[in-house]
Structure formats: C-alpha cells, structure tokens
Amino acid sequence: MQGRLWDPAEDWLVTADSPEMRAFVDGVVRWCRTGADEEIPALIRSPHSGVPHDVGAAYATLANRSGPLLDAIDRGRLALPAPDRDAVLLFAERLRRLRAFSDRVKDEPLRAEVERAFELRRGADSTAESHASEAAPETIGLADPAEPEAPRGVPPRQRHFSASALNAYAECARKWFYRYACAAVEDRASAASTYGTAFHLALEDFHGEFPRPSARDEAAMRARIRENVRWAFERNRDGFEARVEFELQLRRAQRTAQRYVDWLLAQERDAPFEVIGREVPANLELDGHAFVGFIDRLDRDARSGGIGVVDYKTGSIATSAQEYRDAVRRFEDFQLPFYYWARTAEGDRVTRLALIPLKDALLDVRPIVLEVTNLPVEQSNGNRRRNEARGTIGVSELERARTRMIELAGELSSGTVERFEVARDPDACTFCAYATACAHKPAPEPERFGR
C-alpha cells in the first residue's frame, strides 16, 4: 500500500531545487533503504534537515565517536538550547517515521514523502551560476590585513610535563603549542602507533610471566609471546584501518617477537637479568615542576645488581649509541635522561639505559645501550665507536639534560612565551597532525627521489 505520512501543509518552506536538496532527498532515501549510520551526519548537516547549521555540524562531529547518531540524539547527548534541541529531535523523528513508512513504497513516492516530511518545496535554484553575459571580475577582491593583536604571554595550562612533551617542544615549538596549549585538534593514532601500542602491551604481559628469561623456558616463552601478541593486537584492532593491515602487521609483530625471544635467550647467556618492573610510573618533581611518564621496563642485572631502564621502540630510532647520545646532548631527546632521574630519585642505582628496536622483523634485535658512567664526556667520544650499538653516557650529560628539562618546564609554565615558532626542519611536518592549522610551516623538502 502506498500512502502519505503527512497532509500537505499550506506553509511549506519554498526551497530551491538545488544540488543540496537533491543530495538530501537521495540521502534520506538511501538511509531508509539501508539504515546505514554513516548517511546521517551528512543529512543532519544539510540545510534541508531543519536543524540549525552549527548544531548539525556539532552532531556530525560527535558522530565520529558516538556510534549511531540517532541514539545520541535520543539521549540528548549535546547540551542545546530548547529550540535547537527540538529541531534535532524533530529531525530524528522524521527520519524514523520515513523509515518505518519506506518499506511500503517505491523510491519515487518515498522521495515525495521525504519532501513533504521535511517541508521541502521545489523552486528555482538560487545557487545556480548565472549564465548572464556579465563575466565575473578578473580580480578577486580581498580584505585589508588587520592590525595584528599585540602579543602577550600564552597562559600556562599544563600541570605536569612529560618527556614526549619536551621532545615535541624541542622538535617544533609550534607543534607543542597546538598539542598542549590549544589541544583542539586530535592527533589520531596511526597504524604505526597502534602497532607500537599493541607491541608494548604484549611485552608487558609477557614479562609478567617471564621476568627471568631462561633457555629452559624457551618453548613456553615462544608460545606465550605468540599468544600475548595476538591478544594485544586483537585489543587494538580498531587502530588499523584495513583488515589486511591488521593481519599483516600482526604477522610482522609475531616474527619480531620471536626475534625478541632470540635476543632474550642470548642476553640470558651473556648478561642475565631480571625484569623488576613493567609500565612503571615515573613521577619526578624537579625545581617545582612535575614530570610524569611510564617506563616500559626496569631490569636488574643479575651480576652487578645495577638497574637498567629499557624503552621499546617500534618506530625508527637512532642506529648507534653515539647517535642517541648526541640527540641527548643536543637536547632533542629527554626520555631516557628523565627516566634515569626518576628512578635515581626512587633510590635505584641506574647503570644502563637501553632502547630496544622492535620495528624490523628482518633484523636481529640489537638494542642501543648506554652504560651510565662517571667518566668525563670526552672519554666516551671518538670515531672508533661511532657505529656501535653500545656506548656510554656520563652522569654529567644526564645532569645537563635535567637542567635543560627544568629550564624548558620553567619557560613553558611561565606564561611569558608570546609566540611559538615553527620548526625550521620540514621533516617535523611530515606526519604532523597540525599541518593544516599551521600556515607558516617551513617549505617542504623537495622530492629527492624519482622513479
């Protein structure tokens, strides 16, 4: 049976037969047929939805996180003034009634009902381009620049600092500004970061069961880490956009995990250790500034009793101890120095800082290790050790890093920084989540490779 939902109203809104209207009606019909939630954000944004423009945009934004948008509307998820709330509820009600009605009619009558339900009326399209002979002027009129607002200090908002925040500031002050001072744009997790999150989780669980790697347990370790990796990736499945990516990154992680076990077994022979902490909170107050973080792993050397701070790295990292130490010296990386001081403050005798690369399943695991020494800086330098994975770092260098951390924290919490400059190195912009916001980022590197 075909019928009508509403009686024709006398005071329908006269609406142009525009692309927007056609898209809206088509979208409603599609939604009635499929019930696909992803149609609704575009519908609620439409000028024909009956929902005020910005309210529609807000709900459409909310839809990225809320699940079914009509449910969110039902629950009044957004706090709105009464007229706006009523408009949104009416929109949802109209859609539902149309859907209930739609299985009784074919597309064309349904389209007519959509037009009636949303009080649309066809008319001339005022947005159509004029075909009159008068051409648009060649010059595009532009505004005069405004007088720039007098700069003043950006009010501090952070109550604590992390090594990654300081690293971000060292890389690009503007990035820090967008991420920590504005926090208005989400830096969404990439497949690479999800891979890292999952791998960290797997190793955290694994070492909970195997704090003292041993050749006797090899078979059990290999089986268990396989399960840990599988479970951790399943938990983070949403972070991979495509199923094939999930499956293949999981395989990569499984292979890398087996290489990690290879390394554990070799390490157990050469320098046995015990895992004494996983995801250990690192809280440190320096000169009145709170620093927070989490240490991936803490080891105790079975022979010396010294504590090793271990950080897992699933992305690209320094390829030698010297390269990492140079980054510390240039105040580009504060992570391990911060962990060193956090654990030292807890009373640990930290003797070793290590980065464990877990990116490449083709390669053996070859940690970058810095032994903490009291030697003068110059004695741990030298070209002879340039490419080696093991090196040393002096306490004095770690002290310099700590001093710089305090300086930066002081600077950032002082409320005196007026302008956060962009990085000079365009590499900082490659994966930057704030690139669209940043109008003054450095010119990108020219493409250096041809195919």
Add this chain to the structure above:
Amino acid sequence: MISLELTAEQRDAVESTFERCCIVAGAAGTGKTRVLAERAARARSAFPGREALAFSAPSEIERFAFDVLRERGAVLNSIDDVEASVLFTAACAPLLALEWDEFADELDPEVPGLRSPQRFVESSFRLFRKLRDALVTPDEFLSRSLSGAAEFAAKPPNLTDPALLSATKHEYHDSLDVSPQELQRQYRREVDLAKILARLYERYDAMAETAGSLTGRDAVARLVSALRNDPAGAAALRERYPVAFVDAADDATPGHLALLRAIFGSDLAGVTLAYALPASPPANAAVFTLRRQLRSPLAVELACGAVAKAYVRPQAAGVEPAMRVVRVRTQHEEAELVGDRVRAWLDAGSPPERVAVVLRSVRHAEPYEEALLARDIPTIARGDVNVFADRRALDAMALLWNAYDPFRHDWLLRTLANPAFALSDASLSTLCAEPPHPQTPLFLLDDEPAPTVRSSRWDPKRDLRLGWNVVRGEQDEALTAEARTSLERFRRLRAGWVDAMYAMPFEAFVRTVWGEGLAREGAPGSARALAQQAVLRRLLARLLDFRRRGPERTFADVLEYAGRRAASEFESCEDDAGGGFVQIVSVEAARGLEFDEVAVAGVRPGLFPRWYVPDTFLYSPRAGMIPKENVGDARASRTAKFTYYMHRNKTRERYNERERQLFLDALRRARRAVLVSAWGPPTRGLTAPEFLEELRVAKPPGTVVE
C-alpha cells in the same frame, strides 16, 4: 607555400612526401615545431577538403580518442588520474577488507607492499597506468607475470656473478645470498602478488566500465581495441584524416603509437613525428635530423655538447658568454642568487614572461618564489605544482571550511591566525580553553563516560570546545579588547557566510567569503598581491570547473574534492597566469616553451637529477613482475629477482640518462642567457650525475664559472 625563412634541413623535411612516415629529429631549438607547422600547411594544399590530425603533444591524442569514441556512440565521462585513483581505491576495498574468496585457500595476502595498504594502492595504481600506457591487458599481465616468475625460479641466473656483486650496493648483497628454498618461497610470493594485481586491474576496469569513466590512456586503449576489430572504422578515419602530425613525440606512449598505427597502418604512412631524442623509426620512415640550433646562443649549445658527452672542443674563439655556472653554500643563498639574477635581467629590459626559473620539479619551489617576491618580481609556478596545496590556497579553503564546519578546528585555527583576523597565540590558546562559566555545558551528562568508541586519551569535549567558543562567544570575556573585536568581526562575517552558503551562486559566495575573510598579501599591485591573485584565480577556476562538471555536487563535495586534490601526487597546473609573471616552471612543463633568459636552479643530485629509486612494482614483458620488497619469513629486505633485474637492465643508468636529456632540454629553453646554479658541496657523481660539476670541469667556451 613554404616559408623562405626555413633552413635547408628544415625545408627538406617540410617537402618530404606524405606517403611515408616522416621523422623529424633534433634537439630543442632546432625548429621541429616549425617544420611540423609548415608540413601541416602543405598538407592542407595537398589534401583539400580533408582534415589533418595535429597534436602539439601526445597527450592530445587522448582527447582525440575520446572524440572518436563518442562519435562511435560511447557515453563517456573523462576523468583524470586523481579521479581515477579514487576509483581505483574503491576497487581495492574488498582486497583490503580480505573479502576475496581466494584468501580462504588459494592466495596468501602477505605479498610485497600490502602491509602498508595505502602505499600498496598508490604503487599498484602507478603500475596500472604504465600497463595501460603499454596496452597490456590484465590477462596478458598475469600470463607474462606467471611465465616470468616460473622462468626465474626454474633457471635462476648466476647470483654470484662478480659483475653483479660489484654493481650491487653492499647492503643489498644479502638479497643475492639465497638458497633454492628461499627462491621458491619468493617465487610463491611473486605469483600471489601477480594474481592479486591482475585481479585488481580487472576490477578497476570493470568499475570504470560501469561508471563510464575513463582516463585519457583508458580511452586510447579502448579505441585501439575497437579499431583493431573494425578495419572499416579505421579506414574511415584514415580517409577523413590522411595525415597526422605529432610534436614532442618523445612523450608518446606505446598506446599513443598503437592508435596511430591502428589508423595509419604499421608503417605510419602519413604520420609526421618530431623527436628531441633519438627514436626507433618504423621501417620505410624518412628521417630528417635538424642540427642547426636556431634558438640558443652558441655558448649554450657548446655547454650542451659538454654535458651530452658529445663535445669536441671547437676552435671557437670569442664565443660570447651566455652561460654562468655558480655553486653556493646553502639553498637560501642560491635562491637569493637566482632572485638577484632575475632582477638584473628584468632591469635590463626583459619582460617578466620572457624569463623563467626552470626546476626539475616545482612542487616545492617556495624558496625561489620567495626570493623573487622579495624583490617585487611577480612570479607563478607552472608544471607539477599543486595549486590546492599552496599556502595561499589553503588559507582560502580554510574560510570555506569555517563556514561549513566550525568544528574543523585545524581550519579554524588557521583562519583566526591569518592576517585578516591576526589573533595572537595567547588568544588562540584562550579560545581553546574551557570557559570558566559556560552558558551551556558541551554534553548534557558530563559525568557520563566519554562518548568514544575506542580507547584514547583524547577528551571528546575538545572536538567541540573551540568551535563553540568561537560561535557562541563563551570565552569572549577572557580575551583582550582587540582580540574580542577581531573575533566578533569574524563571528559576524561567518554568520553571513552561513546564510549565504546555500542562497548565493557558488562563485559569488566564494568571492564574498574571500573578499571579507582573506587578507591581501603585500601592498596593492605588489608582486605578492599579484601572485596571490593568480593562485586564487587558479583555485577558483578549479572549484568552479568541478561544480560545473557535476550538477549534483554539493558544497561538501567541493571541500572534499579540494582536500583530495591537495593530497594527490598527480596534480599539475600548466596555466601561465596570463603574462606579466616570471615563471617558475618544471622542466617537463617547459618543453615547447622558450624564454630570453633562463635560470636552471637546484642542479644537484637529489634535486636535478633526482636520485633514482625503483618503484615498489616493476614489470617487464619478459621478466614479468619484479617485486622489490621481500616479505614473509625473509632475511633480506629485497628480492633476488629485483636486485638482479636492476643490474641487468641498468635501470638506474637509463634513468640518469633521461635526467641528463631533461637538463639539456632546460638549457635550450633560453634564447639569450642561462644561469646554472646549485648549493651545497658536490657529490662524487657516482649514483647520479653532477651536471654542474661536469660544466665546471669542461669549461666550454662562453661558459663563465663563478
């Protein structure tokens, strides 16, 4: 009537018969285009009442293919590579979702590249463009790939050949150290890859067919296929067009030539092709080589000879200096040098449009552009430039986004800091903060768990806070008076834009928004202002064209379109902005153009020439697929076949040779003078040639090395 101004060698070419294929070969500036034009004029007399096919570039053959297909009744939508890549991405969706039945037993998805789906899609699309250019069908691709894989696995070459080892970088030696089992494993991965790619290729074709959407190369392939099956149709075309002229035929693909053969026969009788590089002419072709340089000064020609390694130092005394070769320390210094030189050329009387800065690629030409604008020299980039990614275009798009969606905070932050509103960092930060006394909370139930579908430390309130603060004015009290005034102005303007968005014609709306919210760069009439205008005109023209081509396209579609274009590697712009601008032009777009003075800048390995990096997927009709990445339980990052193929085919050498020809082509754009510049210390030129150093060493007469 043949012009008396032709040289003897030009005249010979012009007067040659139309009964055979005619090849006109010669370097840039030797008058090939002139020969083609004169021959075309002769053809009009020789074939009265009939038409000639004249293509100033082979890409125009694609337009012709569309015309013929439409005349034959096809209903087609012409799309470019950016749009085709969107279609291709859709074709890949079932693969990426692992929805193919073959994954149950027949195929393993762990094939080269697929672990990073986006890169896989991009690489596959590039491969398919090449296959289509070469008229390789999906079936043929699969068949040749399978036979190539089987042949390599059954009879692997000597992978311990000293010549192979010495030509291979040490870091890739491990790829040659393979056991028979490893070769078999790589063989299986290669076969699966070929099957996956062939299926994608088929699926893309089917979707394009259904949508009636073809790229130019698709249209050529379809017309070739149609004409091969329709000799009468081909003969009719030949009757209608007895002759064809193709300039810049070096760029012709096998598909272009196949279409000409389908019409004019395998010996291309009646076709005149102009080549800058040595070509393999069809049998019976008449070849005319133009040697006399008509454009560039002698000094430039001698320099070209030196770089072409065909240089015999002449007893040329008193060659007027026309070439300058300069190396400086930094890119900034080089850009300044180029700016000064261009300024001097203009001051000496050259009109701006007669001066060019030629780069290998203009995609990232900002340092040079900035140096010219700083000297008040109007300039515009042309070639592989992406107008949608231009800083000025992004400022303009930001305003359209602001009208459409105040919760796209990235665009909102961009606008509020732009010179029309000019808020300070402190005000931006304040606007992003929670108001002390919000008139309305963001969410009705603030104590409810955050509405998030995946674990994240991100507070979803942040998705809305800045937008609401700007739209509702909830943080106004926390702003300074001048910031508040500026923000109120933005809010008032935006309210007008929202009202106008669906009420005004699109162009009028865009002009209104930009006119009110986009600040002019530089003083009125300055180079910066002119350059900004040129960029905005380009952008507006593209947006309008998109709307006109699709009457159903909505405002949101326009925004999405611009975003897709900004992210695409296939964008380009050949528009010269109408004169009055010094052009920064990519070497490939400079073909066929001439200028009085030319600066060829960034002449260093990694820029010009670029470093050669083989694509993820290589294909050869004989070897089939040559995958680069070694996947699965591998120890080496590259496949043995790839390393071997790179050596055997001397792929890098061939690439570098092409780059060399492009460099020569760049030099020969100039009628009067050339500056060749580079920055940074020279390399040893082992993996990529150092053109500037070659000139410095050769010091040909007329070249001044600074």
